[in-house]
Amino acid sequence: MAEELSELLRKRREKLEEFKKAGLDPYPYKYNRTHTSAEILSEFEKIGGEEDSPNEVSLAGRIIAKRGHGKAFFMQIVDGWGKLQIYAKLDILGKEKYELFEKLDMGDFIGVKGHVFRTKTKELTIRVSDWTLLSKSLHPLPEKWHGLQDKELRYRERYVDLMVNAETKEVFLKRIKIVKAIRNFLEDKGFLEVETPILNVLQGGAAAKPFKSFHDALDMPLFLRIAPELYLKRLLVGGFEKIFEMGRVFRNEGISYKHNPEYTMLEVYEAYADYNDIMKLTEAMVLSAIKIVSPELKLEFKGEIIDFSPPWKKIPLLEALRQYGGIDIEGKSEEEIRSIAKGKGIEGIEKIGIGKIINVLYDKLVEPNLRQPTFIIDYPLETSPLAKKKRGNPKLVERFELIIAGMELANAFSELNDPMDQRERLKKQAELKAAGDIEAESMDEDFLKALEYGMPPAGGLGVGIDRLVMLLTNSPSIRDVLFFPHMRPHDNN
RNA sequence: GCGCCGCUAGCUCAAUUGGCAGAGCAGGACACUCUUAAUGUCAAGGUUGAAGGUUCGAUUCCUUCGCGGCGCACCA
Numbered sequence: 001m002a003e004e005l006s007e008l009l010r011k012r013r014e015k016l017e018e019f020k021k022a023g024l025d026p027y028p029y030k031y032n033r034t035h036t037s038a039e040i041l042s043e044f045e046k047i048g049g050e051e052d053s054p055n056e057v058s059l060a061g062r063i064i065a066k067r068g069h070g071k072a073f074f075m076q077i078v079d080g081w082g083k084l085q086i087y088a089k090l091d092i093l094g095k096e097k098y099e100l101f102e103k104l105d106m107g108d109f110i111g112v113k114g115h116v117f118r119t120k121t122k123e124l125t126i127r128v129s130d131w132t133l134l135s136k137s138l139h140p141l142p143e144k145w146h147g148l149q150d151k152e153l154r155y156r157e158r159y160v161d162l163m164v165n166a167e168t169k170e171v172f173l174k175r176i177k178i179v180k181a182i183r184n185f186l187e188d189k190g191f192l193e194v195e196t197p198i199l200n201v202l203q204g205g206a207a208a209k210p211f212k213s214f215h216d217a218l219d220m221p222l223f224l225r226i227a228p229e230l231y232l233k234r235l236l237v238g239g240f241e242k243i244f245e246m247g248r249v250f251r252n253e254g255i256s257y258k259h260n261p262e263y264t265m266l267e268v269y270e271a272y273a274d275y276n277d278i279m280k281l282t283e284a285m286v287l288s289a290i291k292i293v294s295p296e297l298k299l300e301f302k303g304e305i306i307d308f309s310p311p312w313k314k315i316p317l318l319e320a321l322r323q324y325g326g327i328d329i330e331g332k333s334e335e336e337i338r339s340i341a342k343g344k345g346i347e348g349i350e351k352i353g354i355g356k357i358i359n360v361l362y363d364k365l366v367e368p369n370l371r372q373p374t375f376i377i378d379y380p381l382e383t384s385p386l387a388k389k390k391r392g393n394p395k396l397v398e399r400f401e402l403i404i405a406g407m408e409l410a411n412a413f414s415e416l417n418d419p420m421d422q423r424e425r426l427k428k429q430a431e432l433k434a435a436g437d438i439e440a441e442s443m444d445e446d447f448l449k450a451l452e453y454g455m456p457p458a459g460g461l462g463v464g465i466d467r468l469v470m471l472l473t474n475s476p477s478i479r480d481v482l483f484f485p486h487m488r489p490h491d492n493n
Numbered sequence: 494g495c496g497c498c499g500c501u502a503g504c505u506c507a508a509u510u511g512g513c514a515g516a517g518c519a520g521g522a523c524a525c526u527c528u529u530a531a532u533g534u535c536a537a538g539g540u541u542g543a544a545g546g547u548u549c550g551a552u553u554c555c556u557u558c559g560c561g562g563c564g565c566a567c568c569a
Contacts (some may be wrong), residue, residue, distance in 0.1 A: 007538060008503050008520055064528070073527035089526060106519070118529050143504040143518050145530050150504085152561045164504095227569095252566050254494085263569075363568095400499070401569095408569055439568085464569055477562095488560065 012138045015103055019133055022100055026136040031111040033060045038081035043133055044116045044124055052127065053116035057152070059084060059126060060111040060134060062163070063104055065144065073101060074125075077112070086112050087119070088128040106144075107137030107163075156486050171473045175481055178469055179246070180287045182266065185288040189281075191242040191268065196231035198224060198248070202442040205229030205386070208460075209252040209438050211261075224250035227462065229386065230447045233415065236458050237450045241271035246465065257477040258407055261486050264465040271456040274414040275398045278459035279375055282402060282410055285311055286373075286468065293472045300364050301471050303404050304371060312373040312402075320376055325365030330356065355382025370403040385425040385441055387413035409468055412461040419451035 019026050024093045030307030035043070035057045044053050068074075071090040076083050090098045104110065111132040119125050142148040154161040154168070161168045183193070203210045213222045228245045232493075235243055246266045253259065270277065271364035290297055290308050297308040315323065322328050327344065329337050334354045341357050346364060358380045368378070377400040378390055387397035398414035416422050426443050433440035469481040479485035 006503070011520060067528045067531050068525085069528065069531075070525040072528085074528045074531080076529075085529075087527075119529090121529075123527095123529075125527085140503045140519060143506095145518065148503045148504070149506095150500090150561090152500090153504090155561090206569080249569090251568070254566080256566095256568085257567060258564085265569080317509080411569075462569080467569075490560065 008140045009138065012105060012136070012140075015105065016136045016138070018103060019100065019136065022096075024100070024133045026133055028132070031060050031132060031134055032058065033111060034058045036077045036081040036083040037061065037077065040084055040116060040126070041124055042083070047116060047124065049116050049118055049120075049122075051117070054130065056113055056115055057126065058111060058113045061084075061109065061298070062137075063106055063108050063110060064164075066104070066106060068102060071098075073098075074218050075104075077110070078241040085119070085123055085125040086114070086128050087117075088131070092127070092129055093131075098395070101128075101131060104133075105137055106141045107139065108133065109135035109137070110405060130294055150321060152487075155479055156490075157429045165347055169447075171469075171475060172483065174293060174473050175469045177292050178472055179465065181245070181289045181292050182285060182465075185285050186244050186268065189242070190241065191244045191270075194232070194235060194243050194245055195247070196225075196228045196235075196245060200225045202444050204444050204447070206249075207383070207439040207441070211250045211252045222472045226251055226264065228267050229460065230444060230464070232267055233455060233458075234447065234450045236269055236271055236415075237453055237455045241456070255486065257479075258467060258470070260466065260478050260482055263478070263482075265295060266463040266465055268463075269415070269458055269460040270460075271458045273459035274457070275377075275400055275412055275459050278412045278461050279314070279377075279400055280460075282412065282461055282463070283312055286409070286463075289468060290472060299472065299474065301474050302476055303413070304405065306405060306471065308373055312375060314375045314377060314400075316378045317358070317366075317376050317380075318378070319362060320356075320366045320370075324369045325361060327361065327363075327365070353382050355380030359383050367403055367408070371405055373402065373404045374403055375400045384413065385429050386416055386422075388416045388418075389421075404437070404471060407467050407471075408464070408485070409471070410461060410463045414457065415458045415460045417451060417454070417455040417457060419448055422451055423448055 016026055037059060040057055040059065047053060059077060059079065061077040062077050064075035064083065066073070073088040075086050077086055088101050090096065093101060111134050112126055112128045113131070114126045114129040117125060117127055142160060142164050148161050149153055152483070154165070162172075187193070196204045199213065199215075199222045201222060203223045203226060205225070207224040208230065210223040210226050213224060214220070215222050227249055228247065232243060232245060244266060246264065247296040248262050249265045249294070250262045252261065255261065268281070270281070287297070287308060287310065290299070293299065299306055318330050327340050329340060332340070337354060337357060341361055344361065344365065346360055362376070370376070378396045379387070381389065381395055381397055384397040384399050389400045390396040390398050400409050400412055402410035416425070426441055426448070429441035430443040433442065466478050466481050468479060469475070473481060475481050
């Protein structure tokens, strides 16, 4: 193995040995720092050109730049809060400590102690009186000017990407704030955060292909959840009136700029509310997150300006087909709609039902053209087995999706709570499943039993958190907002 | 799953028509006590993603495979 290491890796291992020989522990257990980089910058802001800080500080972090000058040395240290420059001098450290200091590599963690002063170029800097090795780095860092550019490496070795590309870290800090803003918004409104099973006996709550797993002791197959919906509704039955869950769901489907096999979904349920109430809630909640990154409610996404100023457009699906697709299917027979779809070049629709055809028409003709925030409302009954029929039109359901930049951000309905109706709809789903539709819902008798006990009228909402973060951070791919997006493994291990 | 593009030193990138594979940064040696993409001098660093083929000669042309990116399909 040792012979196969490149020059650079070998050199670093040699240095590790040199440090050990000099009596340094390359991996000590702890370090007492008095300040973070940000604390030093704010606390010693007023220090002038000629003076040193009255007290010594200590700082810990990673070396990200080295500038040697013979008998003096500058380095940049980065910690969790920012960067700070340090300055070491042979006179102060003494020959032995200074020569070891010179041997430090980019990427090594050190702790330094010293007074804070301001350099000729007005930069706050620690004058190092003592230093400690905290962790020896054995790999070279990427180029200091361009950083790590290769997308594959950035996703695979995210730790390096985070180390050297400040913009990457920014995106994830924003993600954390966005998630927090949404939690705060819901908690302020009296919603309680709950947790439900991820290992499911049945597949349900969405139209999607699940991942399969297996429980050895129980000797039974399990599915990773595709949505928490049916468990959250059981909680409505149990008496929780305002609840939400933010968590990972898993879908065994293709990967694209807006799809990852596991992603973070927010689901919200409110008793005694309908989809109109949920629409208002959704708008207010998303706006509370947008304010984190853009108080003026306008932002750029992939070169396009998205204006989030409320109120957002609200268009019935059939109306959207007229406006964006140039087709009018209102009151048309199934035959006529099929021929319209064929006329638009939609393939493979002979076997699917009329509701699905309308969905396909919508997906092809409308959704890509919806760039500004828009609620599409009132969907065909057939494709929404968990939503209540629309008041005054039983062919439709009370459902909306929030579309921004051609992406579905949210999906919500007036939740179906009629156990007889729900049983009929799940029966149809079970038939589809038996006929080979792997995305169809399962017949969930326990869920139906819960509904039979009585579930209050309620509105429910699902939000794709990753996609929201994409929009708010101008990230072109879902992989850019996931610390560790799914990647095929490489051969070499 | 299909199509197009990419893969060259640790990193960022060059390489003319198929003719000795190069630079910057990082790393090494030397010099340098306020630099900040520090600077100067010198030396080193490569199975060009993998395997095969065509050719006197392949980073370059062809085939297969791997990984990635983008688009399409599927989906949220």
